[in-house]
Amino acid sequence: MRFRTLKELAAISLNEGKTLAEVMIEDQAAETGVPREEIVAQMADYYEKMKEAVRRGLTEQTVSRSGLSGGDAVKVLDLAENGTPSSxxxxxxxxxxxLAVSEVNASMGRIIATPTAGSCGIIPGVFVSSQERFGWSDEHMVNGLFAAGAIGYVIANNSFISGAEGGCQAEVGSAIGMAAGALVELRGGSAEQAMHAVGLALKNTLGLICDPVAGLVEIPCIVRNGLGAVNALAAADMGLAGVRSAIPSDEVVSVMLEVGAAMPSGHRETGQGGLAQTPTGRKLTEGLMKGRKPLEPEAEEAAAPVGEGAE
Amino acid sequence: MRFKNVFSIIGPSMVGPSSSHTAGAVRIGLIARQLLGTEPVSVKIALYGSFAETYWGHGTDLALAGGLLGYATDDSRVAEALEEAERRGIEITFVKGVGLAPHPNAAKLELKDADGRTAQVVGASIGGGTVMIHEMNGFDVRCSGEYPTIVVLHRDRPGVIASLTAVLGASDTNIGYMGVDRKGRSAEAMTVMELDSVPNRSLLEALRRIDDVIEVTVINLSSREAKDE
Structure with a gap:
């Protein structure tokens, strides 16, 4: 890709008079040698699958394999349709x-990792609801996914996008930043405004730990996706209103790296700290393990694989 | 750059709940099946680290079984993969891996088919559904499955690797990564090559005709097809 930072991405967009989406599509084609039409068709297929996941999560009874989660998306939709939601x-x-997409994910349904499965609800939540509201075409939304991908590409290569490496800020935080920046572009904002929205969003999730109960992608992951979608809308609004991230967005990304690297392993997807180790978190974990026989260790004669980089 | 393209950020399409513990596990199972080249009848799987601790809640067992059945990461049948394996008469057993693993999320798969042929794979799931194979059939070789990959079992003789690369070069096939390991001097060796294009049948036949080449296997997780013969 021709860009390594958000600043470079915005500069290419500005200098060449192209959207972030267009820059991403062109660079993807140049990098992989795959024809443009194929790249766009694959992203369009992904958007269809996102819409299907939203639909499934709102209309079908989704229960996770553990039984710990499910049914919250429908409750919130009911409030939206029949009540007076505060937000x-x-x-x-x-x-x-x-919430719907993250519940589908927890029930082993089909989702698109954006950027990971743990944060797969935020972009579809923002995109599908905004498409309905503003009457946008699928083509417009697919472009938005390329814009989100360009932002995520910079974050992933300068920081991280997995909870095991950098905590929840790296998964849910990245997804919020990607959704916020992309929404600014979808609504006609400039590349510069989009980049400010990314920085504003990321600042609000710095330090967020990854502390899932029993190590599962359920508690608190699903709820964080629901709240993350709202954060993304708010950050996009700030960007569109002209609010600037006083600390440039690339510098915020580097802080995510700094904070994630300093995070103790108990707060990086191990289930050994945070909400997972609260009295209730431990009780839920014990309940899941009850009656479940741990795996037998493999027989001695089978030599264990030895490789480098073991932890 | 650890992440090379937009679809490693938006994607993969997968069944949940975890890109590392579910999607990555499907890919490891699928690579093992492709290395065997046929349907297995029995598979022993050793799970290491976080795979061993949290496999049940993440469906890592179902995902590995799904890959062994030939499913893709987003195949909705993954959730019933163990039942389907039983229906097809594939015996899959899970144990906890002992000793050092190459990564916190790792698995070792030992497969056997109806003719008694075997294959063995040690793979790690390194995040976002991306995997790294660390060992194949006892050889210390790598492959990611991100590119079409040729796995060649051959005798350890001078000039074999030059012949392999000459055949690929002649068919205008570019090698992105290459690894070689041998069991011992003049014994069997394995060469693994990640390619920029899917090898077609005539290319594979040309590779198999090379002296001292014993076996050529293709691993291809993408849906991209071979270019015309």
């Missing part, structure tokens, strides 16, 4: 849709 109708719909 307003668009926010509560984005929240319901994001």
């Amino acid at each position: 307003g109708d668009p926010s509560s719909r984005a929240m319901a849709y994001a």
Whole structure:
């Protein structure tokens, strides 16, 4: 890719008069040698699957394999449709849709990792609800996914996108930043405004730990996706309003790296700290393990694999 | 750059719940099946680290079984893969891996088919559904499955690797990564090559005709097809 930082990405967009989406599509084609039409078709297929995951999560009974989660998306949708949500109708719909996709994920349903499965609800939540609200075409939304991908590409290569490496800030935080920046572009904002929205969003999730109960992608991951979608809408609004991230967004990304690297392993997807180790978190974990026989160790004669980089 | 393209950020398409513990596990199972080249009848799987601790809640067992059945990461049948394996008469057993693993999320798979042929794979799931194979059939060789990959079992003789690369070069096939390991001097060796394009049948036949080449296997996780013959 021609860009390594958000600043470079915005500069290419500005200098060449192209959207972030267009820059991403062109660079992807140049990098992989895959024809443009194939790249766009694959992303369009992914968007269809995102819409399907939203639909499934809102209409089918999704229960996770552990039984710990499910059914919250429908509750929030009911409030949006029949009640008076404090955050307003668009926010509560984005929240319901994001919860829906994350619940589908927990029930072993089909999702698109954006950027990971743990954070797969935020982008579909923001995109599908905004498409309905503003009457956008699928083509417009697919472009938005390329814009989100360009932002995520910079974050992933300068920091991280997995909870095991950098905590929840790396998964849910990255997804919020990607959704916020992409939404600014979808609504006609400039590349510069989009980049400020990314920085503003990321600042709000710095330090967020990854502490899932029993190590599962359920508690608190699903709820964080719902709330993350609302954050993304808010950060996009700040960007569109002209609010600037006083600390440039690339510098915020580097802080995510700094904070994630300093995070203790108990707060990086091990289930050994945070919410997972609360009295209730431990009780839920014990309940899941009850009656479940641990795996037998493999027989001695089978030599264990030895490789480098073992922890 | 650890992440090379937009679809490693938006994607993969997968069944949940975890890109590392589910999607990555499907890919490891699928690579093992492709290395065997046929349907296995029995598979022993050793799970290491976080795979061993949290496999049940993440469906890592179902995902590995799904890959062994030939499913893709987003095949909705993954959730019923163990039942389907039983229906097909494939015996899959899980144990906890002992000793050092190459990564916190790792598995070792030992497969056997109806003719008694075997294959063995040690693979790690390194995040976002991306995997790294660390060992194949006892050889210390790598492959990611991100590119079409040729696995060649051959005798350890001077000039074999030059012949392999000459055949690829002649068919205008570019090698992105290459690894070689041998069991001992003049014994069997394995060469693994990640390619920029899917090898077609005539290319594979040309590789198999090389002296001292014993076996040529293709691993291809993408849906991209071979270019015309």
